[in-house]
Amino acid sequence: xxxxxxxxxxxxxxxxxxxxxxxxxxxxxxxxxxxxxxxxxxxxxxxxxxxxxxxxxxxxxxxxxxxxxxxxxxxxxxxxxxxxxxxxxxxxxxxxxxxxxxxxxxxxxxxxxxxxxxxxxxxxxxxxxxxxxxxxxxxxxxxxxxxxxxxxxxxxxxxxxxxxxxxxxxxxxxxxxxxxxxxxxxxxxxxxxxxxxxxxxxxxxxxxxxxxxxxxxxxxxxxxxxxxxxxxxxxxxxxxxxxxxxxxxxxxxxxxxxxxxxx
Amino acid sequence: xxxxxxxxxxxxxxxxxxxxxxxxxxxxxxxxxxxxxxxxxxxxxxxxxxxxxxxxxxxxxxxxxxxxxxxxxxxxxxxxxxxxxxxxxxxxxxxxxxxxxxxxxxxxxxxxxxxxxxxxxxxxxxxxxxxxxxxxxxxxxxxxxxxxxxxxxxxxxxxxxxxxxxxxxxxxxxxxxxxxxxxxxxx
Ligand SMILES: [Cu+2]
Numbered sequence: 001x002x003x004x005x006x007x008x009x010x011x012x013x014x015x016x017x018x019x020x021x022x023x024x025x026x027x028x029x030x031x032x033x034x035x036x037x038x039x040x041x042x043x044x045x046x047x048x049x050x051x052x053x054x055x056x057x058x059x060x061x062x063x064x065x066x067x068x069x070x071x072x073x074x075x076x077x078x079x080x081x082x083x084x085x086x087x088x089x090x091x092x093x094x095x096x097x098x099x100x101x102x103x104x105x106x107x108x109x110x111x112x113x114x115x116x117x118x119x120x121x122x123x124x125x126x127x128x129x130x131x132x133x134x135x136x137x138x139x140x141x142x143x144x145x146x147x148x149x150x151x152x153x154x155x156x157x158x159x160x161x162x163x164x165x166x167x168x169x170x171x172x173x174x175x176x177x178x179x180x181x182x183x184x185x186x187x188x189x190x191x192x193x194x195x196x197x198x199x200x201x202x203x204x205x206x207x208x209x210x211x212x213x214x215x216x217x218x219x220x221x222x223x224x225x226x227x228x229x230x231x232x233x234x235x236x237x238x239x240x241x242x243x244x245x246x247x248x249x250x251x252x253x254x255x256x257x258x259x260x261x262x263x
Numbered sequence: 264x265x266x267x268x269x270x271x272x273x274x275x276x277x278x279x280x281x282x283x284x285x286x287x288x289x290x291x292x293x294x295x296x297x298x299x300x301x302x303x304x305x306x307x308x309x310x311x312x313x314x315x316x317x318x319x320x321x322x323x324x325x326x327x328x329x330x331x332x333x334x335x336x337x338x339x340x341x342x343x344x345x346x347x348x349x350x351x352x353x354x355x356x357x358x359x360x361x362x363x364x365x366x367x368x369x370x371x372x373x374x375x376x377x378x379x380x381x382x383x384x385x386x387x388x389x390x391x392x393x394x395x396x397x398x399x400x401x402x403x404x405x406x407x408x409x410x411x412x413x414x415x416x417x418x419x420x421x422x423x424x425x426x427x428x429x430x431x432x433x434x435x436x437x438x439x440x441x442x443x444x445x446x447x448x449x450x
Contacts, residue, residue: 013281016285017285020289024289024292024293024296027296028296031296031300032299032300032303035300036300036303036304037312039303039304040312040400042366042368042400043312043313045312054312054313054314055312057314058314059314059315059316059395060313060314060315060316061315061316061317062315062316062317062326062327062396063315063327067326067327067329067331067332068331068332068444068445069329069331069332070329070330070331071331074323074329074330074331075323076323076324078320078321078324079320080320187420187422187423188423189422189423189425192353192357192423192424192425192426193423194351194352194353194419194420194421194422194423194424195419195420195423197419198351198352198418198419198420198423199351199352199420203419204418204419204420206351206375206418236323236374237322237323237328237330237333237348237350237355237374238330238353238355238356238357239350239351239353239355242353242354242355242357243353245357245449245450
């Protein structure tokens with residue numbers, strides 16, 4: 001016994017154990033890679049090789065079916081959290097010149113009392129996205145659309161960089177002692193409303209969500225109502241319409257006045 | 264002489280025990296493989312048969328997950344395909360409407376981070392992973408309302424993220440589908 005080599009086909013124990021292990025492996029592979037996939041009719045497999053590949057997890061791009069195209073313009077901005085976060089002095093300089101024509105409504109320092117959005121200190125990606133959406137028609141404004149239509153992509157990036165560079169200025173209604181409404185801090189989980197602060201900056205910032213502090217209450221309210229009614233639809237995949245639809249008129253009022261009073 | 268007999272006796276006992284243990288382990292492995300096969304065939308677990316990719320950054324630009332293509336679609340063979348996306352912090356469509364007693368395929372993906380896809384009161388429970396399409400064949404037995412919470416922590420607003428699934432009568436769904444090609448129950 002002891003002089004017999006262990007790993008040898010002449011050793012019946014070795015032969016049997018390796019043979020049985022291999023048989024189990026082959027049977028399991030046949031079951032997992034061929035039988036199980038083919039037993040799922042909805043997979044519509046082209047054959048055994050297709051079954052093996054799909055079960056083994058070979059990725060393939062989702063089939064581009066001819067789905068239903070939107071009957072309105074949607075935003076075509078590809079939003080990432082790194083977008084326009086690099087400070088570029090040349091861009092800011094060009095933006096400062098271009099922004100002169102924005103000053104009538106948005107103020108020479110990016111702040112005004114005209115109920116148009118205050119842009120000083122706004123994230124560059126946000127300003128760029130809105131300009132781009134005005135240009136493509138995803139967002140419509142009698143005043144803004146013609147301005148944006150005349151801007152090149154680089155113009156929009158420059159203006160956005162300039163406003164991001166300007167320091168934020170609090171509104172005349174600044175009141176930091178104002179308690180934050182429940183909807184801002186905890187949202188309304190029972191109505192599918194995440195806290196405003198989880199995207200708009202107080203707690204966390206989601207790419208593309210504007211900083212709302214010091215923004216005109218009239219403007220915030222108008223935008224929330226437009227999202228709720230569907231009059232404004234340039235939020236990517238309904239991310240803001242889903243929220244605004246569920247908000248009560250009272251909540252809209254509360255957040256509008258709260259954010260106006262923030263720095 | 265006596266020691267020689269003891270030796271061969273001991274060898275026989277060892278061989279018998281070894282064979283029994285080997286048989287037992289083989290049976291255990293066999294049962295486990297058989298169990299996995301059985302639940303796979305009877306769809307108690309639904310491992311996805313295919314790995315399909317979709318770029319989370321450009322879902323809204325083209326392909327099947329553009330806003331206007333989301334919702335429930337009646338197929339020519341009478342089955343229903345539901346397309347949805349999860350994003351921080353909501354599902355679109357916010358309310359999914361499907362018929363009872365009908366084969367349904369859920370196709371969903373995430374536009375940002377990993378989200379959960381769970382329909383309460385059913386065994387539907389999977390993940391929406393950015394970059395990949397979740398494809399799930401299901402069937403609802405009876406009409407009723409279900410909540411669909413995101414069950415994978417996806418950020419600070421996670422607790423507010425959930426959708427609704429309305430299972431309605433087959434005939435009522437067919438009437439709705441005749442009027443509109445993508446159905447939702449968002450009010
Ligand atoms: Cu989530």
